[in-house]
Amino acid sequence: MMRIFFFLLILTLSQGVLAQNKQLLYNYDDLPQTLLLNPGAETNFDMHLGLPFLSQIHLSAGSSGVNMYDIFRKDGGSINDRIRNSLHKLTRKDFFTVNQQLEIFSIGWRDQRRRYYTAGIYQEFDAFVYFPKDPAVLAYEGNKDYIGRNFDFSDAAFTAEVLNVFHLGFTNYYSKDLNYGFRGKIYSGIFNAQSVDNTGVFRTELAPGGPNLYRHYMSRVDILINTAGWDELTDSDATNRQLMASFLKKAFLGGNIGLGLDAGFTWYPSDQYRVTASLLDIGFMRQTKNVENYRYYGDYETDGIELLFPGTREYWDEWEDNLDKNLKDKTLTNSYTTWRPVKFNASLDFGFSENAEPCNCYRPMGRRRYFNHLGAQFFAVKRPRGLNFATTLYYDKTFNNNFRGKITYTADSYSFSNIGLLFSARLSKFNVYLAADNLLDYTNLAKAQNASVQLGVQLMFSRE
Amino acid sequence: MAFLALLAACTSCVKDVDLDQTDEIVLSPEAAVDLIFFDLVDEEFTVVSSSGVTAKDETRLDFLDDDYIQNDLVRADFNFRFTNTFESHLTAIIRFLSPSNGVQHTILVSIPRGSLETPSVIDYTEIINEAQINRIRRSIKVSVEVTRHDPSAVAGSLQLASKGFFYFEFK
Numbered sequence: 001m002m003r004i005f006f007f008l009l010i011l012t013l014s015q016g017v018l019a020q021n022k023q024l025l026y027n028y029d030d031l032p033q034t035l036l037l038n039p040g041a042e043t044n045f046d047m048h049l050g051l052p053f054l055s056q057i058h059l060s061a062g063s064s065g066v067n068m069y070d071i072f073r074k075d076g077g078s079i080n081d082r083i084r085n086s087l088h089k090l091t092r093k094d095f096f097t098v099n100q101q102l103e104i105f106s107i108g109w110r111d112q113r114r115r116y117y118t119a120g121i122y123q124e125f126d127a128f129v130y131f132p133k134d135p136a137v138l139a140y141e142g143n144k145d146y147i148g149r150n151f152d153f154s155d156a157a158f159t160a161e162v163l164n165v166f167h168l169g170f171t172n173y174y175s176k177d178l179n180y181g182f183r184g185k186i187y188s189g190i191f192n193a194q195s196v197d198n199t200g201v202f203r204t205e206l207a208p209g210g211p212n213l214y215r216h217y218m219s220r221v222d223i224l225i226n227t228a229g230w231d232e233l234t235d236s237d238a239t240n241r242q243l244m245a246s247f248l249k250k251a252f253l254g255g256n257i258g259l260g261l262d263a264g265f266t267w268y269p270s271d272q273y274r275v276t277a278s279l280l281d282i283g284f285m286r287q288t289k290n291v292e293n294y295r296y297y298g299d300y301e302t303d304g305i306e307l308l309f310p311g312t313r314e315y316w317d318e319w320e321d322n323l324d325k326n327l328k329d330k331t332l333t334n335s336y337t338t339w340r341p342v343k344f345n346a347s348l349d350f351g352f353s354e355n356a357e358p359c360n361c362y363r364p365m366g367r368r369r370y371f372n373h374l375g376a377q378f379f380a381v382k383r384p385r386g387l388n389f390a391t392t393l394y395y396d397k398t399f400n401n402n403f404r405g406k407i408t409y410t411a412d413s414y415s416f417s418n419i420g421l422l423f424s425a426r427l428s429k430f431n432v433y434l435a436a437d438n439l440l441d442y443t444n445l446a447k448a449q450n451a452s453v454q455l456g457v458q459l460m461f462s463r464e
Numbered sequence: 465m466a467f468l469a470l471l472a473a474c475t476s477c478v479k480d481v482d483l484d485q486t487d488e489i490v491l492s493p494e495a496a497v498d499l500i501f502f503d504l505v506d507e508e509f510t511v512v513s514s515s516g517v518t519a520k521d522e523t524r525l526d527f528l529d530d531d532y533i534q535n536d537l538v539r540a541d542f543n544f545r546f547t548n549t550f551e552s553h554l555t556a557i558i559r560f561l562s563p564s565n566g567v568q569h570t571i572l573v574s575i576p577r578g579s580l581e582t583p584s585v586i587d588y589t590e591i592i593n594e595a596q597i598n599r600i601r602r603s604i605k606v607s608v609e610v611t612r613h614d615p616s617a618v619a620g621s622l623q624l625a626s627k628g629f630f631y632f633e634f635k
Binding site: 068069072073074078079080083138139140141142143144145147204211212213214215216302303304305306307308309310313315316317320443444445446 | 477478479480481482483485486488489490491492493494495496497498499500501502503504508510519520521522523524525526543545608625626627629632
């Protein structure tokens with residue numbers, strides 16, 4: 001069991017992005033998905049209709065620490081030595097993250113006043129786990145060689161959720177230099193688990209002044225794991241049909257509900273310069289249904305078992321009772337609130353090589369347009385212990401009315417060698433796009449700290 | 465460019481790694497834990513025999529029945545530190561017992577006479593290796609029997625402090 005736990009931990013740590021950063025799609029006005037990243041973005045079409053389940057498929061995973069090659073490489077050495085080295089290399093700030101999104105339905109249209117409205121549903125899975133350094137070292141090596149050292153349980157922190165997002169937004173044409181937009185979201189929770197703000201240490205000390213050789217401490221321990229929907233997943237009596245019915249009910253507003261807001265703008269200080277920014281998922285979920293909380297808390301110290309010659313002969317029971325009295329575990333059903341990981345995007349870009357084709361006056365583009373854009377983007381996402389950042393430089397080129405591409409270079413917590421590529425094609429009303437980053441690692445994904453791909457197909461219409 | 469991206473995605477692979485090595489993963493934590501301790505004085509030697517006066521006690525150690533001991537323990541080191549201020553030679557017998565009180569392993573420690581001014585300190589370590597470890601797995605109790613061979617040496621005490629190192633291999 002312990003080995004399986006470690007294998008899964010290592011495997012997940014071995015996968016490889018700042019999982020919610022979609023630097024390739026940001027500021028890409030040929031795709032409606034750019035509106036999901038900035039509701040104040042300009043768009044270069046007048047209506048879109050996503051093919052259900054196909055308009056956006058997004059997968060990404062990242063590890064700030066080790067990769068698969070670090071653990072599983074074929075070099076004739078011992079995998080156990082490599083695991084041990086990796087355990088000591090990783091810190092409590094290292095993390096792994098997985099994010100997946102699937103657009104179920106998406107539609108958008110522009111009104112006569114150049115405002116663009118969007119509506120849709122997408123499903124999302126998001127998991128973020130900090131490397132639990134001290135608990136991992138304790139489990140892997142034990143306390144024998146760490147007498148006098150604290151093993152800190154606050155190292156353990158994670159969030160994981162599966163939800164459906166129902167959204168409705170609009171982008172307002174304020175002037176030829178400024179667009180802004182908002183998107184309201186209703187979150188429909190399918191599953192949630194989180195454990196953050198844990199406290200407590202385990203320590204073993206030499207006790208020269210004490211009655212025994214060691215003294216063990218569990219100090220200020222308070223470990224809380226909140227779950228919603230977990231009990232159903234682990235209900236062995238539930239049939240697949242029942243699980244699916246429950247899943248669908250929760251996916252379509254029959255489970256835990258939350259509210260959120262996206263906001264953003266696009267501003268042109270001049271024809272060639274564009275400034276954009278957005279805040280996404282300013283929102284929360286109230287977890288009230290199918291909730292289980294597992295709490296372990298208390299303070300305890302022990303020197304072992306004292307024999308009293310003759311004692312009660314129930315020394316063990318007394319020791320165990322004392323332990324249970326001081327270190328308690330409880331399963332509760334208390335509702336709790338989770339906050340969505342707020343994302344921030346900002347960019348500045350410069351357009352060149354003017355596109356002299358006549359503009360479409362229904363769209364908010366009453367200024368010079370350019371085939372090429374060179375820009376920089378900043379991204380941040382709020383995680384349990386603070387913000388994670390990424391910075392991207394990009395070159396966006398429109399080849400003609402049908403083909404367009406974008407290349408990015410991103411520096412983030414994982415690497416300084418993340419090259420990404422996006423390509424989109426519009427053939428009649430049909431639009432298809434494919435984006436992937438960390439291309440340098442695609443020749444051997446085992447050495448990748450991260451990887452991400454987005455693709456989709458949709459119908460797009462223009463009033464010409 | 466799309467073709468390039470698609471080609472990259474399709475030809476990307478995982479190389480130079482061997483996932484079958486998961487079979488070789490062994491977690492080998494080493495746990496250091498307190499065991500029993502006592503401070504034994506004259507009044508607690510209640511059994512009289514030809515070899516002296518004897519004190520006896522025992523306790524269950526229920527954790528010895530847990531899965532991680534039964535399946536994954538490969539070695540155990542037991543360290544006992546006796547401090548004797550009785551002016552008498554003592555013999556301590558520590559037994560590991562099964563639920564039906566069958567003796568699984570015995571440790572005998574001879575403790576020289578000491579005095580209140582100059583205690584006699586004996587530090588004894590018993591190593592239970594992999595070939596013997598089933599003795600511990602079959603045990604659930606530990607008993608201590610201390611015989612003071614000079615019943616008239618009533619002043620002083622015998623202190624015991626102990627610890628165990630448990631070596632595991634989780635496969």
